[in-house]
Amino acid sequence: MKALWPFAYRFWRYRTRLLAGLLCIPLGQAADVAMTVTIGNAIKRAAESDNADWIGRVIWLLTGYAVAQAVFRYFQRWWIVVVSREVEVDLKQDTFEKLTGLSFEFHNRSRSGDVVSRLTSDVENVRMFLGPGLMYTVGAMVVVPISLGVLFSLNVWVTLAMIVPMTAMGWIMKALTPRIHRYSMEVQESLADISHRAQENFGGIRVVQAAGIEDAQAARFARSSERNRDNQIAMGEARGLTHASVNGAFDLTFVVILVVGGLAAIDRTLPIGDLFKFIDLTIKVFWPLIALGWIAGMYARALASAERITELMAEVPSIVDAPDAVQPRTMRGEIDFRDVSFRYHPDSPDVLQHVSVHVPAGTTLGVVGPTGSGKTTLLSLVGRLFDCEGSLSVDGVPIRDWSLASLRGHLGYVPQDSFLFSAPYEDNIRFGADEELSDEAIHEYVRRAAMEGEVRSFPHQYKQRVGERGVTLSGGQRQRTCIARALAKKPQVLILDDCLSAVDTETEKHLLESLREAGKSCTVLVAAHRLSSVAMADQILVLTADGHMEALGTHEELLAQPGWYHDTWERQQRRAQLLGEGV
């Protein structure tokens, strides 16, 4: 229960409407009970009187009650549920901001599906329990005592007797629910099995058809489906049992009313009209009682969800500003790696080992090496996505002493996976700029990224919506868009993480020249698989497969000595000739 308090507090912020909504519950219930009592009295009076002149007044009174009840019910639901949705908005926004604020180390270790589910189904579970769940609980808490109170005032014995089967109903539900839960788990499992079988057969259809085992596989599938059918039937039986027992207990209440109430009526201690009140009020408490059982099931889920959300909110970003962090307004862009090593986890192998390289401001460093040699990691360190061992400084100031805002504020970054938002094309460029960009400025950056012609050919040009993860753009177009976005930042240090791999050699040449033009005053770090992308760099760092430095030098120097760079260059040149273009 403790885990839910912070969330209850969030509801409390909207207390005016929440309390007004909660107040509507007893008022509505009172009107409802009043209707039953009034109708019962009318029947009683009808049996005794010989004229019906009074019935018009009764109907007006009832109409008053009915309208009051409708109005209260409306506001009860409207206020409480809307507040619960507002709390949902707050909660989701806070969680979202928490998530984007957490360091990359967190995102690296948590599965995104898990994180998303905290923000979606967990928030929903908590909202359902504290919003509508609370509403139904209060409803039941109010209507049951009111009804029982009215009934007690009519006849103590009948009321006491009918409490017995009603209590039994609660017990039956409690006893049978685990059974249903167990069966439903089995149904879920067999459903998962069906879907798994379908998945592997449809996915591996070549193997299935080549081996000619379509029918044999169908027979296996039929067995899975049969198991599911049998589980479903077993669960149906369990549900039937619960349904029958709960309703049976409920019906027994009427037997009790009939026998005790009927005998009391014969004894003239209970008027017939009051029998009606017993029947009608029993019908009215039935659903609230069932709802209580439903809410009890929700509670466990809400509690678990609350804990999961709290756990997420308690995460602390591992990379934060040092207390005396410097916030220079400008950056020259001189970067110095000295004996830098890095590993993702304390017990995983080093990704980078003792890397040292000095990059003077305004120069270009190329980083190459086989897949998995740590190129991306090395570039990530400059934006302080991770903290490393050894010393890494920018403009002579250790990177940990920079404030994140001013450090990252001067970086332009082009990611390897060419991540773009599914938004209008121009918005992706705007994303890069600190200030509002004019259309002309956007066109200029796009032109410099050698994308202008293609953007103009889009049906909606700069307003063209980029598909989910940019799928409507080709790989090369995405890469160039990311470059334009990074240029819009007017960075002091430009980080290009293998972002030219899908661009053909002709465009690459054009782009590199354009970048050099733009980057005259700017330091460029570029990682690449295709060596032609780094050939013009001032220095090239060659990393080995295990993250060591193999060599450091200019293109000419590296080519002159035997080694990975030399071999790879030769091979890539030959392949380029053979296929008539760059790979």
Place this chain on the structure above:
Amino acid sequence: MSQYREHKEVVATKAWDHRLFQRLLVYARPHWVLFVKSFLVLTLLFVFELAGPWIWRRAIDGPVTTAWQAGLEADRGPYVRSMLFWVGLYLAMIVGATIMRYFQVSTLNRTGQTVIHDLRTQLFRHIQHLDLAFFDKRPTGSLVTRVTTDIENLAELFASGVVTLGFDALRVVVLVILLFFIHAQLALTVLVLLPVLIGISIAFRGGARHAHRHVRAKLATLNGFLQEVLSGVRVVQIFRRESRVAGVFAHHLHEYYQANRKTIFLFALFFPAMSLGVFLIQGTALYVGVGSIVHKEMTVGLFFQFWLLLEMLIRPIRELGERYNVLQSAFASAERIFQVLDTQPLVREVSQAAPLDLPLTTPPHLCFEDVRFRYAEGNEVLKGISFEVPPGKTVALVGATGSGKSTIINLLLRFYDVTSGRITMEGRDLREIPLTDLRRRMGLVLQENFLFAGTVRENLILDRPGIRESDLQEALKTSSADRLLDRLPGGLEAEVAERGVTFSTGERQLLAIARTLAARPPIVILDEATASVDSETESKIEHATHRLLEGRSALVVAHRLSTIRRADQILVLEKGEIIERGTHQELLAMKGAYYQLHELQFAVAVEG
């Protein structure tokens, strides 16, 4: 191929489609007994439920009223006995109703589940036999949905849709008739007001469905953005755009909230509106009823009965909207299912095709004659390919990605049919040979070696008949996969985890070779994997491949130098055409494209 062009998933939203219903009935017919049972159970339950109000009436008009009229001094014995009789009857009624309620849930459920099991199995079987062009056009996930979610929706259609809805209609009619018997004038007023309730119920459901769809769409946008930001969090952080994306998120969140407000409003309105509608009927009933009681046209007991029957009448109407929605989504699912069931495979058997007159173990002669092929709507991927695979010989296909190598093996397996030209086996067009006979003669080893959930043994045998234990053992030895099994706890009986993740790429290749060897096919089709493996496994695979190709007619998409060298003929492909052909030595001597490719291959080998 036009039937594949449009892959529609959004279909009819009618709540009742007679044509579809007729087709569904075909699947229900074999289980008519269950349907009769369901109706029987519902009928009995209804009778028991009707007995309740009747007993109340008789008890009130009988012992209670007469005792009341007899005065305080009368002997209460007969009244009490009479009362106890009605109580006994009421108890019996409850026992009966309780038993029927159990069967109501379990039999209805059983009926739905039994019918959909048949349909699901048939659907799966049908999909299994469709050609690859069908699979190319559809994501696996959407096909899985057909045999899961869509089928489950149909269970709802059979159980709560057809049976319950049909019976609800019957209940309403019977109840209205009963009301007329009790008090015609009262019943008439109810009948006049009933459409108000029906109207509210259906209008609300219609609105709620729209509103819900709107909420789902907004939620999808919100969650989509969340996913996107999470996958691009590196970019967001380096660009320092945390607050900007939070602003966008807040915007989506607000739209989602606004959409929610609409549904909350509808629900907040619906329940009070419905209870006001019910009050309209009950208030009128009370007004007329009290007048009748006072004027002795109606007894109090009769009024009780009327009132309780009224409650029974209102319930199905209140649920009408709900059932309407169930029907609607079930018919949409049925439409999607029949769309698949109506799709005929493009690769078809010629009727009465005779099996090949050649022993199943003898390698046949294969021949491609000016074969051209294009995928649906695509460009031509094969532009006149002609070559032969003499019995027991190996032909290797070499060329860049997209040169048409995989298409050639797909055609030989008849995953697709040629667009023009022909492929023959022992001089007979493949299309005139029964598919089972054709594929039984072929062994396929794919790049991505697909393992199914199950034991290793099941994966090696793959349900193919005629594989003896000795064949399996020999295949394991020949492929040297036996040593691999030695270190597995359980050996052949070990469970393969999902997609065979417990095996490395190289090990899976060995298993795939063993799988093919076990069936001892006279033809081998091999798509060599490009993924690099350690040198020990590499040499095992080389050896196993060699044994696999030995003495068989083989078509190989080759990546291994050793495989290419041993081939009897090498075809060099470029953009769907054969540009060079010959043995390894001949082609090297030509100093053409093959020579260059070979150089490249060597360089790659050094790098790896």
